[in-house]
Amino acid sequence: MGLGAVVVLTMEKDTGVYAGTDGQQQPLVAQPLGCVDVLGRPIVERTIQHLLNAGVEKVTLLTSKDVFRNCPSLANRLDKVEVQLVDNPYSAVNHMLSRYAEDGIDQAFVLADNVYAETDLLDFVYFHREAKKGITRAFDQEGPLDLWVVDCADFSRFDLEKMGAADGDAASYFIAGYVHRLLHPGDLRAIIADSLRGICAMRPCGQEVRPGIWVDEGAEIDRRARIVAPAYIGCHTRVREDALVTRCSSIERDCCIDFGTIVEDSSILANTRVGIWLDVRHAVASGNKLLSLKHDVLLRIADPNVMRFNGILPNEETNDPSGNRERAAHPVVSKIQPEAAPERWQLGANLIQG
Amino acid sequence: MNPSYPVVVMEVPSALNNLEGQAFFQEIQPLLETDRPRIVLDCSQLQHVDSAGIEILLHCIEEAMKRDGDVKLAAVSPASVAILELMRVDRLFEIFDTVEEATRSFHAVAAPETPQTLPWYSGNYRLGEAKAS
Numbered sequence: 001m002g003l004g005a006v007v008v009l010t011m012e013k014d015t016g017v018y019a020g021t022d023g024q025q026q027p028l029v030a031q032p033l034g035c036v037d038v039l040g041r042p043i044v045e046r047t048i049q050h051l052l053n054a055g056v057e058k059v060t061l062l063t064s065k066d067v068f069r070n071c072p073s074l075a076n077r078l079d080k081v082e083v084q085l086v087d088n089p090y091s092a093v094n095h096m097l098s099r100y101a102e103d104g105i106d107q108a109f110v111l112a113d114n115v116y117a118e119t120d121l122l123d124f125v126y127f128h129r130e131a132k133k134g135i136t137r138a139f140d141q142e143g144p145l146d147l148w149v150v151d152c153a154d155f156s157r158f159d160l161e162k163m164g165a166a167d168g169d170a171a172s173y174f175i176a177g178y179v180h181r182l183l184h185p186g187d188l189r190a191i192i193a194d195s196l197r198g199i200c201a202m203r204p205c206g207q208e209v210r211p212g213i214w215v216d217e218g219a220e221i222d223r224r225a226r227i228v229a230p231a232y233i234g235c236h237t238r239v240r241e242d243a244l245v246t247r248c249s250s251i252e253r254d255c256c257i258d259f260g261t262i263v264e265d266s267s268i269l270a271n272t273r274v275g276i277w278l279d280v281r282h283a284v285a286s287g288n289k290l291l292s293l294k295h296d297v298l299l300r301i302a303d304p305n306v307m308r309f310n311g312i313l314p315n316e317e318t319n320d321p322s323g324n325r326e327r328a329a330h331p332v333v334s335k336i337q338p339e340a341a342p343e344r345w346q347l348g349a350n351l352i353q354g
Numbered sequence: 355m356n357p358s359y360p361v362v363v364m365e366v367p368s369a370l371n372n373l374e375g376q377a378f379f380q381e382i383q384p385l386l387e388t389d390r391p392r393i394v395l396d397c398s399q400l401q402h403v404d405s406a407g408i409e410i411l412l413h414c415i416e417e418a419m420k421r422d423g424d425v426k427l428a429a430v431s432p433a434s435v436a437i438l439e440l441m442r443v444d445r446l447f448e449i450f451d452t453v454e455e456a457t458r459s460f461h462a463v464a465a466p467e468t469p470q471t472l473p474w475y476s477g478n479y480r481l482g483e484a485k486a487s
Contacts, residue, residue, distance in 0.1 A: 292432070
């Protein structure tokens with residue numbers, strides 16, 4: 001009575017694409033939203049970990065070559081997962097379920113990367129077995145989710161491409177816990193805020209150096225920068241003098257927040273450099289793109305001094321002309337010094353306000 | 355501000371970058387050099403603005419304020435507002451949805467018709483008598 005899981009990772013549903021007010025379809029990020037780092041780890045990685053913790057023996061990630069090319073770090077992170085590169089991930093689900101049946105796996109979760117659900121997965125499986133319908137689909141208050149439990153032997157009835165065409169025969173499992181759909185980059189912002197506020201069980205990576213302030217490995221925060229809880233500073237990220245990070249903001253790995261810039265109620269995605277004396281509010285930024293959630297518009301910043309991908313230009317600090325940042329050059333332990341009392345003359349040396 | 359001064363509405367080009375911005379500034383400069391310039395910049399055509407464009411807008415408001423005037427923005431697209439906010443410039447300008455609202459705003463907060471001509475410490479205020487009493 002083994003358990004398996006098939007995770008479908010695709011951009012076919014435009015999960016990573018945001019339509020600007022001018023009607024142009026512009027992607028904020030090139031990969032599916034489930035693969036974007038959220039507080040240190042992608043949602044899909046967290047979901048797979050959740051599946052493995054629930055006793056799922058075999059997890060297969062179905063994705064296309066194009067999507068996988070845009071998620072280079074995913075393969076390294078998912079060592080216990082079989083990755084299948086296929087042309088159409090949805091149509092490959094049935095084939096995968098038949099293979100599971102041959103391998104002696106009776107039931108399998110089938111889920112898309114656009115769902116983050118906190119529920120007791122074993123309870124879901126027990127419900128499915130008792131319902132005896134072959135297919136059980138998860139629901140929440142807003143409607144059906146792209147999350148099923150199916151009998152692998154009954155895979156022919158399962159038609160994921162039609163997204164619920166088999167619903168008439170399917171049992172419904174209601175999830176009362178925290179559920180979030182990743183359909184828009186703004187959903188990333190919402191889930192980050194929920195996590196930092198403790199509304200959901202997802203926790204940031206790294207250490208909680210002050211109540212509500214999470215700092216990941218190798219992050220450098222200047223003494224004159226201010227981090228107001230709750231906030232997350234990612235791996236090898238630099239927050240420079242007079243910068244302010246506040247109101248549930250997150251700065252993912254390998255970012256730089258330059259002198260005097262304010263990041264308020266915003267998420268800076270990985271490898272982004274934000275220039276000096278800027279005001280990033282109610283936004284999600286990635287590289288040279290900024291999605292203003294307040295104005296519902298996506299900006300592409302042409303001036304690299306304002307915003308750009310980090311690490312492309314030479315590193316000013318190390319005078320490295322190649323522009324490659326050597327991680328080993330950074331200290332393993334965060335430069336933050338929570339116990340050091342500020343000198344009397346150092347105005348603004350109050351690093352963190354919990 | 356005396357309402358008798360005219361309010362000038364000027365259209366901002368679709369791109370406000372270094373090149374277009376210089377041409378735009380040459381066009382607006384004579385207006386900024388008048389007494390108490392009251393200018394509404396119609397940004398309805400504005401689609402692209404960069405750091406150089408922002409600098410020109412700042413230069414405009416600086417020149418206007420030197421002469422006790424003001425520059426207000428109207429019909430600014432959400433993308434342009436987002437850029438102004440990113441650059442921390444939005445708080446320097448009054449931004450209105452329409453040109454009419456911006457024009458009306460100049461009249462709404464007009465100063466009294468008869469400006470005070472005498473300083474408060476002049477004899478007409480009888481400060482001497484007040485002191486003696």
